[in-house]
Amino acid sequence: MALPRTLALDAMGGDHGPEVVVPGAALSLERHPALSFIFFGDEARIAPLLAERPALAAKSRVVHTLQVVSMHEKPSQALRRGKGSSMWLTLEAVKKGEADAAVSAGNTGALMAMAKLILRPMAGIERPAIAALWPTITAECIVLDVGANIGATARQLCDFTLMGAAMARALFHIERPTAGLLNVGVEEIKGAEEVKEANALLKAVELPLDYHGFIEGNEIGQGRVDVVVVEGFAGNIALKTAEGTARQIGQYLKDAMMRTTLSKIGAFLARGGFRVLKEKMDPRRVNGGTFLGLNGIAVKSHGGTDALGFASAVDLGYEMSVSGLLERLAADLEAFHHRLGKSATTPEAQSAPLGPQEAG
Structure with a gap:
């Protein structure tokens, strides 16, 4: 029997934002019906995309934020200015236990820096790693x-x-x-x-x-x-x-x-x-790199991927969370x-x- 899991999605991350993240989540939901989602980002852009997909909308909620970490932002800048951003809130949902895994197609350096700060490395780990x-x-x-x-x-x-x-x-x-x-x-x-x-x-x-x-x-x-x-x-x-x-x-x-x-x-x-x-x-x-060595599951999707690729990253987050x-x-x-x-x-x-x- 499939285990229910909630995934936090950075809806604004990547080159295409919600226009890829939302349909990607819909594809993953077809494969894993026990999934539910929390989308973090601009509700004005996310809501219409969810309305076109009733099955996904029924398993989702949106947390509104207009703050976004840009794809070219330095990790140090993202840490200083990123609190309250879609990326930050996505990771924070895992820390708070609201979500079982986080998935973002955003800036890799910023995501790793935030993940280390929010989720913290596991005991004895000097440096987390990205596994593909x-x-x-x-x-x-x-x-x-x-x-x-x-x-x-x-x-x-x-x-x-x-x-x-x-x-x-x-x-x-x-x-x-x-x-x-x-x-x-x-x-x-x-x-x-x-x-x-x-x-x-x-x-x-x-x-x-x-x-x-x-x-x-x-x-x-x-x-x-x-x-x-x-x-x-x-x-x-x-x-x-x-x-x-x-x-x-x-x-x-x-x-x-x-x-x-x-x-x-x-x-x-x-x-x-x-x-x-x-x-x-x-x-x-096989899109999706997992940040290993943290007290929580975070998956990095390729920033330029399409819905099919993002769905693979969501699948990976689900599989890691139930394992x-x-x-x-x-x-x-x-x-x-x-x-x-x-x-x-x-x-x-x-x-x-x-x-x-x-x-x-």
Whole structure:
């Protein structure tokens, strides 16, 4: 039976505001009828869109505000001037327990800064991370961090690994996800010192996941592991490179199929296969990055997406909210930090099992 959940939506976020957010919520409601919504933003723009969708209107309420965080505003400026904005109120609804998750297509830096201030990092977390779903030839994997931080210490990379594994359990329903550190090679002598140190730490203590070791960039799309861990600078570049490559390949195929009469006939005969390919390569299908490591669920949608893409971000917020992710992640982090500390002084700690039963 589907669990009822309420999602807070920043109706003014992104390039298109309510004109994408409201129809996106309507699409997600069709897939998850147990959902209800709180829209934060300009009621004069939101109300007519809801009136066109009676089923959504019956499951929604609007909190009016004219204050909006612009897409180009610096995080520091957003923190100073953003209180009472649609973005701020969306996150505050989660903190107050009025909503189970927040979704915004707004300014990424401002959203992360506000989320850290309002929801606060979980105990022991130095830096939250943004985790994204990544299509692979087998299914999907999770990649983090994809832009919340520039650089990361070995300890933070270890925390990212546990965060990603918790998300994989929530979304993929795998009790022991596989995880790997993205590196310039699989040999242990290669890579930055922080990455090599994180590799050693992850091998030092038994984890609630299967640690694979190093993986290279070409292995992400192969689905070699369920969770790929990387610091935010390289992760963001990898994500945007993959998105651009997908569009480039799609354009190549379109141009090739339209080149001659014979190729057009071939494209017509193969249209079913091309439709499947288009769906698999569509970035809207996996739109939505989750802020992990906070005391609450916040999902960042791509600012330029359409209703279908925003619906994917809403779906993600719902799935995360019903998964029990926060409780399990808190337990895993506490146990890992405890065992990691003991491993430096007691040899037997390295072979002791790590799991949620030890947290507390």
